[in-house]
Amino acid sequence: MKSAVRGRSLAVLALGVACGAQAGAPADALGWLQRAAEAARNASYAGTFVHSNGERTSTIRITHVSVNGDEHERIEALDGPPYEIVRRNEEMFCYFPDAKTVRLDRRVNARFFPSLFRAPADVIAHSYDVKLGNVEHVLGYDCRWIRLEPHDTSRFSERLCSEVGSGLVVRAKTLSVQGQVIEQYTFTDLKLGPQVARGDVKSIFEARVKQWITDAQPREEAKGVDTGWTVTSLPQGFEKVTELRRTLPGRPHPVSQLIYSDGLASLSVFVEPNGAPTRTAEASSEDGTTTFFVRPMGEQLVTVLGEVPLATAELVGRSVAHRP
Amino acid sequence: MTQEISSLMDGELEGREAEVALGACCGDEGLRRNWHLYHVIGDAMRGQAPSTLAMPRKVLEKLNAQPTVLAPRRRVPATVTRVALAAAASVATVGVVGWLGSQGASPVADPVVAKTSAPTASPLQPVASTATVPVPALNVQEYLVAHRQVPTPDLYRPVTNRTPATAVAR
Numbered sequence: 060m061k062s063a064v065r066g067r068s069l070a071v072l073a074l075g076v077a078c079g080a081q082a083g084a085p086a087d088a089l090g091w092l093q094r095a096a097e098a099a100r101n102a103s104y105a106g107t108f109v110h111s112n113g114e115r116t117s118t119i120r121i122t123h124v125s126v127n128g129d130e131h132e133r134i135e136a137l138d139g140p141p142y143e144i145v146r147r148n149e150e151m152f153c154y155f156p157d158a159k160t161v162r163l164d165r166r167v168n169a170r171f172f173p174s175l176f177r178a179p180a181d182v183i184a185h186s187y188d189v190k191l192g193n194v195e196h197v198l199g200y201d202c203r204w205i206r207l208e209p210h211d212t213s214r215f216s217e218r219l220c221s222e223v224g225s226g227l228v229v230r231a232k233t234l235s236v237q238g239q240v241i242e243q244y245t246f247t248d249l250k251l252g253p254q255v256a257r258g259d260v261k262s263i264f265e266a267r268v269k270q271w272i273t274d275a276q277p278r279e280e281a282k283g284v285d286t287g288w289t290v291t292s293l294p295q296g297f298e299k300v301t302e303l304r305r306t307l308p309g310r311p312h313p314v315s316q317l318i319y320s321d322g323l324a325s326l327s328v329f330v331e332p333n334g335a336p337t338r339t340a341e342a343s344s345e346d347g348t349t350t351f352f353v354r355p356m357g358e359q360l361v362t363v364l365g366e367v368p369l370a371t372a373e374l375v376g377r378s379v380a381h382r383p
Numbered sequence: 384m385t386q387e388i389s390s391l392m393d394g395e396l397e398g399r400e401a402e403v404a405l406g407a408c409c410g411d412e413g414l415r416r417n418w419h420l421y422h423v424i425g426d427a428m429r430g431q432a433p434s435t436l437a438m439p440r441k442v443l444e445k446l447n448a449q450p451t452v453l454a455p456r457r458r459v460p461a462t463v464t465r466v467a468l469a470a471a472a473s474v475a476t477v478g479v480v481g482w483l484g485s486q487g488a489s490p491v492a493d494p495v496v497a498k499t500s501a502p503t504a505s506p507l508q509p510v511a512s513t514a515t516v517p518v519p520a521l522n523v524q525e526y527l528v529a530h531r532q533v534p535t536p537d538l539y540r541p542v543t544n545r546t547p548a549t550a551v552a553r
Contacts (some may be wrong), residue, residue, distance in 0.1 A: 140536040155536045162534060169532035277534075305529045316529060327530040342521055351523045364526045 064252040084203075084223060088189040091205050091221055092180040099224035101125045105259060106249035107137065108172055112242040113347025121172075131260040132336050134171075150278075154264040162274045165281035166302045168318050168325050170366070172244040173228040175219070178322030179226055186296035186321045187217070193363035195220060202229050207323065212236050213371040214324045215293035215348060225251055233348050236368055242348040258368045280305055285382075286315035288330050292378035294371055295322035305329075319365075319375070326350075327366025328375060331358035345369055352376045 085091045105122040120138040123130065132146040138266040143154040146166065153162040170176075176183065183189065192204030202220035209216055216238075220230040229249060233242040262268075283303045290299075297319045304313035314331040333355050343352045354376050355361075364378040528534055 142534070142536045144533070151532070153534055157536055162533075166532060169530070243482075272493070307525045307529060314529075317532075325530075327526070329526060329529070342523070343522060345524075347525060348553060349523070351526065353521060362526055364523070364530050 069269055078370065084225075088191045088205060089180045089184060091191060091203065091226070092183065092189055092207075092219075094226035095219055095228050096176060096178075096180070097223045098222075099123075100130055100177075100227065102225050102227050102251065103253065103255040104165070104173075104225075104227055104249060104251050105255045106246045108244055109244045110172060110242075110244050111347070112349060113345075115347070118247075119172075122255065124255055124257050124260055131257070133260045133262065135263075139379065143262060143264060145260070145265075152262065152263055153297060156266070156267075158266055159271045160261060161268055161271055163278040165278050165305075167281055170325070172231065175217075175228065175231055175244075176323045181212070183184065183207065183322040187323065190261055192218070197229050198246055198251070200224070200229060200251070203294065211295065212368065213374075214296075214321060214367055215241070217323060224250070227251065233366065275308060280313070286314055286317060286330070287382055288317060288328070289316065289380055289382040290328060290375050290378050291380050292374050293319060294321070294367075294374065297326075300325070324366045326363060326367050326372065327376060328379060329362040329364070330356075331360050331362075333358060338349070343369055343372070 068328045083093050103124045105119050107118060110119060111115050117139070120135045120137055121132065122134075123132045125131070130146065130148050133143065134146075135141075135143045139240065141156050143156075145152045145154070151164040152165055153164060154160075155162065180189070182243050187207040187209050190206045190208065192206050194201050194203045197220060197239075201223040203223055205219045205221055207217040207219070215236070216234045218232040218234065219228045222229050223228065229246045231244045232240050235241045280303055283301045286302045286304065288302070298321075300318040300320050302315070302317040304314050305316050310331065312332065314329050315332075317328040319328070338353065338355050338360055341352070341354045343350070345351070350365060350367055350369050350372045351365075352363045352372040353360065356379060359379075361376050361379045363372040366371060524535070
């Protein structure tokens, strides 16, 4: 078993984690990174984590189990208005008890802790130096820091603390170009492994939803379409994940959304008619890792939002064009 | 009495005057509405407007359609009447800006919205060259929801307000 886990093959590695292999830690930093991604998918865990991004902080309860290779996950907001997201693999069911509505969606590329990235480790290594840091004691577990240093300034650096036994990320930090922590996820309590019951991932609202409304539109939209738009200047390593049209509140027409990722960081480019009233000036904001850049482009309004430095958002936003 | 209530809110009344204003504000329906309205105005000016306003949709739509006038506020000498005037005036200007900025966004999102509009065209700190150009406050939150795929309940619009064809009843 030990030699199998040390093997390079992705499939073997995944199998090792699925079996709860604790025989040995991965040989190198990329192995640790790969195992962290696999553990978020294949391990069973339940706990509470705090997410702080710039000026926002939220507390989320998460329960995750893997049954016959299928992921079952439930997340529940512990502050603010109640909602719950139950996810089975990429299918998301979002329960809004106040609106008595179930909103269906399909996970596209969004960051969800502890599954912060789903790209293979070697794809991430094209844009980041992956190194191992020290071991820290967190919540009664030992975790080893994985340090992702970007090759250039067009993305942030990332720190992941991967639990030594399972590989699960129990703490994550994103650092600005200046080296300050701007986004952080950290478990405040965590159960790992067989103590997590399968019944815990059932929606607490599911029994009541017979009277509820089902909103399937977001899921339809997530299937993706050809928006007719493209981005001509992308930082090295970024590739298009998908493009779709999303209905945003208060808009008569759907907005085109193109999603790009370097395997870890992602950004969305939105294109919509610029009108009523027409925006004439550029504007931007940065809060935590969330960068926002809006720019009028003829009859259109281009908006870039993502976990990237402002210069990256500007570069991308200025190079939106009709696909030839 | 309207002025007294306005002054009371600003902590400008003392002793007997305050008692009279307090007694009045809770007894009369119209004055109680003023008391409430002034608090809403105050909240909006501080960027703390509630995300769900108990206002008819049509009123909100009309407010949204109003251009935001980016002209420096005229300085009025600080008198007792000033507060009521300012409060009334802000219904037309600051109040609209506040609602545009925070409409549908959760309270935590407000600092971002405020920050967003600051560098280029802040409605509250007008730039001479952009005066009279109507620019609504940016709503980062709705793009953030689309990007991160974590829908927030206070931003979510029930299906009944969306295209009926896509609403599938269970």
